[in-house]
Amino acid sequence: MINSSSGSGGVCRLLASLLYGLEYHMDTSEDSTFLQDMLMGNTLHLLIKVYDRLQKYRAQRPAPLLDSTQGLAQDLAEELRGVVTSPETTELLHLLSKPHVQAFLSVHDMVAQKEFDPRLPPLPPLPDNDEKEEDSIKIVCLMKNQEPLGATIKRDESTGAIVVARVLRGGAVDRSGLIREGDKLKEVNGVPVEDKNPEEIIPILAHSEGAVTFTVIPSTKEEPETIETKIFVRALFDYDPQADPAIPCKDAGLEFWRGDVLQIVSQEDDTWWQARRHGDANLRAGLIPSRQLQESIDFNLIYLVFSLPTAGLRRSFRLSRKDNTSLQIRQKMGKEHAIIHLPIYQEVLPYRRNLEEPYRLVILTGPVGVGVTELKRRLLLSDPEHFSVTVPYTTREQKKQEREGVEYHFVSKHTFEKDILNHKFLEYGEHKGNYYGTSLDSVRRVIAESKVCLLDVEPHIIAALYSSEFKPYVVFVKPPPIERLRLSRRKAKVLASQNEQTVTKIFTEEDFQDMISSAQAMENKYGHLFEKVIINDDLAMAFTELRDELTKIETETRWIPNTWAHV
Known part of the structure; x- marks a missing residue:
């Protein structure tokens, strides 16, 4: 006899009852012996145990982390x-x-990839034959869990019928394969919907739980072959579908934030793409505005005009914004009041540095007084064999204690002006009759030494370095809210004049306001270039965060613009 208390439940009890019932009917024939041996054999008992384990595992409703x-x-x-x-x-x-x-x-x-939902209830009876109804009718029953079913509906402008507008990849409707785009929707859970607006039907679907029954008339259109794309983009804006009045179905939307990497799985719709957030366990795609739609909604083509104060240059030619009258900055990247067209999505691909490749250029940027220079100085002190900075060029006379190529590269005014015409400088300026500047060649020299080049520049300079040659990792150093800024900088000092080695002053309220407004303007205008944002509330914590991040980018896979890929 089989011990029914072994945990095999109803199957074991059924097998025990069968053996007990057959006990009085067994004879010595070959068939009886075979049946008894099979029912008492170890193989059947092991199968029952496997079945029991699977039933317990199924009761836990496990979900695969990946299906690919x-x-x-x-x-x-x-x-x-x-x-x-x-x-x-x-x-x-x-x-x-x-x-x-x-x-x-x-x-x-x-x-x-299989759906192991509970067994569906019996389908409702087919409607009575109607001589006027010539279309075939299909009744589909789907199990709705916590997630949306994964389809949107609309009213067909020509026929007035409620039709399936789109099927979201990876959703319950898509996995079932029973409903497709263009199908006419007649009933939901027995409720006629032909005379309802889509806005009235969506709540019915949203509030349905368990089995949801659809009565549909299949589309006669030939279904096009769907090919899932593998395009990855970095979102350069925040998106909340619940706050978007234009989206066909808010529950079908995909929420994301600036910097998230999205996999675009369908671009068949010109206005609403289907995408998944990279790394999410949920494989159902959601709707996101297409590039064309996002550029046209609300603010049409997104153009912003900013007037950013010039913060000066590096080392001895970096001045306070309060005292820049003697510095006539001439910068490579256009006008101060340039009109910027903000991008929407940036197509990206995974990248991990090989050991034989040069290190990525690290660009630090932020408003005056936020601590960019101090963070760079601490990085240099933490590992001078790994980090380095560019040596600027100047036309002034070399002092006795200065060494060529250490403090500065000393060149003639003619040579400097010739290099200006040849676009060799990232930034340059004139102070007291002498030129000072940072050249592209000085960046290349640091990288060629197998070191990480640290560069702090104004945000508009980044575009000149945004290429596959440098693969810049851009860090934006941002001030904390003004209340925290007042507290953390109450004893700090800011450069007050061009003689930065000796003359300093305490931050004023105006300095705090300027720092906050400048940071906001920079982020609005150039935020799509920033790969990392660090809030410098506490300098020691900001440095630790920056140092850890720079260690990770040298060993981990990161996303870079696909234009940086090697040809």
């Missing part, structure tokens, strides 16, 4: 091939290429 481990393994193999060969990487590549490993991943993906 094959693709993940392929991406990993591609990255490993670009890494310096080592015994470990060779062994891992060998394992990933094994047929049984690939078969195992394939089985995992097949199971992960």
